[in-house]
Amino acid sequence: MVVARAGGKRKKVNKSRLYLYTGLLAVFLIVMAPLFFRYGLPLIKSGFSWTEAEQYHNLKNFGVPIPSGYKTHGIDVSHHQGRINWAEVAAMEVNGIRISFAFLKATEGITRQDRQFQRNWEKAGAAGMMRGAYHFFHPSRDAAKQAENFIRQVKLKPGDLPPVLDIEVSNRRSKKEIVEGAQEWCRLVEEHYGVKPIIYTSPGYYDKYLADDFKDYPLWIAHYHEDLPRMHHRRWQFWQHTDKATINGIKGEVDLNVFNGSLSKLRKLCIE
Template identity: 40%
Template sequence: MKRKAVRSRSTIRRKPRKKGSLFSGKLLRFSIIGFLIFLFLGIGYHYRNGLLYYLGFKSYKLKYEQAEAKRISDVRNYQVLENHQGKAIGIDVSEFQGKIDWTLVENIENDYPLEFVFIRATAGNDREDRQFTTNWIGAKKSKMIRGAYHYYRPNENSLEQAKLFIKSVQLRKGDLPPVLDIEKLPKGQSIDSLKVGLKRWLKAIETHYKVKPIIYTSEKYYDDFLKEEFSNYLFWIANYNFYREKIGEDWLFWQFTEKASVSGIKGNVDVNIYNGDVEQLRFITIE
C-alpha cells in the first residue's frame, strides 16, 4: 500500500503581498475623496448666495433681496443722472431721515453735486415736522437753495392746513416757492370736494407769500386728477419706474428715486432733477 506523499509545511511558499501597491491604492482613494470634497466645497462657496436663498434662510433672503434691490437701484440712479448732465440735482428730506449732518451734504453717490433741497415743514392741520427748523437752518448754512413743503391730508380742513404752514415757514429771498404735497385720495368725500380744498390751500398760500406754489404728486395722480384743472400750476412729479429715463417736458421737477445715498444722511434719500440748470433754478426763487 502506497503512502500519500505529505507536503511539508516548510515547502509551502506564499506569494508575498506588494506593500507598495496596497499603499498606492489607499492613497489613490483618499486623493479622489479629497478632490471630491474640495470640489463640493468650492462649488458650494461659489454658489453660496443662491444656496442660502433657495434653502429657505429667511433672514438671509431679506438681506440678499435688499442688497440686490440696492444694486439695481444704484445702476438706475447713475443712468438717470448721466442722462441729465447739466441739470440741477437736489434732494428732499423730513424727520424720517433723522438728524442730518449738513456740513457733509454735498453730493449724491459721491459724484453729483447737490444744488437744492425741499424740506418738509408741516403735515395736515396740526403736525409740524420735528426736524424742520434744524434742517431749514442747516440747509441755509450749507448754501443750498432750499424750499419747504406741506404734506396735505385730504380729510382735514384745507384752510387750517394752510394756516399751519404759514405759521411754521418764513420764506426769504432766494428760497424756492412753497410746495403742496398731495398723494392720498379722500375718504368719504368726492374728488370734486378734494379739488376745492386743494384750490383753497393754494390760493391762501399764494396770497400770503405772493408767489404761486408748486404741486408735488405722483405721475398717475397727476394724470388722473390734476393735469387738466390745475394746468396753471407747475408740477414736481414722482416716478421711480425703469421705463422713465428722462424728465417730462412739462415737469418742473422730477423725483426719480427714493433710494439714493447722500453723504451726511443715514439711510435712503429721495433725489430730484430740476428741468434746467442751476442758474435757471435761481430764476424761479423768491425775489
C-alpha cells in the same frame, strides 16, 4: 524693574514707562477703530486706494442710477432721515454731480409739524443749500387750517424755493372735494408768499384728480426707477426719480430729484 536682553547685553526697562506706552497705544486704537470701520474697511472691500480714502466726502456714490441729461440735482427729506449733517450733503460730489437743492417737510394736515424742520431749515441754509418747504395735504381736513399750519411754520426769504403742496392721498374724498381743497390751500399760500406753489404728486394722481385744474402750476412729479416720468402730456419742473439714494451726511435711504433745467434757471424760480 524688569530686565530684557538686547544685543547680548542686559538692559533695564522702566516698568512705569512701559505701562504708559501701552496705555497710549490702547487709547489710540480705541479712537481710531470707529474711523477705520466707517471709512477704511468699506474702502478695502470696494478696492479704493488710501489716497482716495482721504477724500471722505466722496466715499459714497449715489447708490442708484442717475438719469442722464440733467445737471441740477436735489433731495427731499423729513424727520425720517434723522439729524442730517448738511455740511457733508453740500460738500458731496460724485462724477461732477452735486446736491444743489433740498425740499424739507414742514407740516402735515392742520396740526402736525415735522420735528426736524426748523433744524433742517437753518442748517441747510447755513450750508449754502437752495432750500424749499413742503406741506403734506389731507383732502379730508380743512384746507384753510392746513394753509395756516404751513404759514405759521415756514418763513420764506428771497432765494428760497416756492412752497410745495404734497398731494398724493384721496382720503376717500371726491375729485371735486380734492380739487376745491387743493385750490383753497394754494390760493391762501400764494396770497401770503406772493408766489405760485409747486404741486408734488404722482402721474396717476395728477391725471385722475388734478389735470383739469392745475395746468398753470409748477409740477414736481414722483415716478421711480424709470428713464423718464410718465408725464409726456405736460411740462414738469422737478422729477423725484428714486427713494433709494445714498447721500453723505444722511443715514438711510433718501429721495433724489432732478430739476428740468439749469442751475441758473432754478434760481429764477426762487422767491425774489
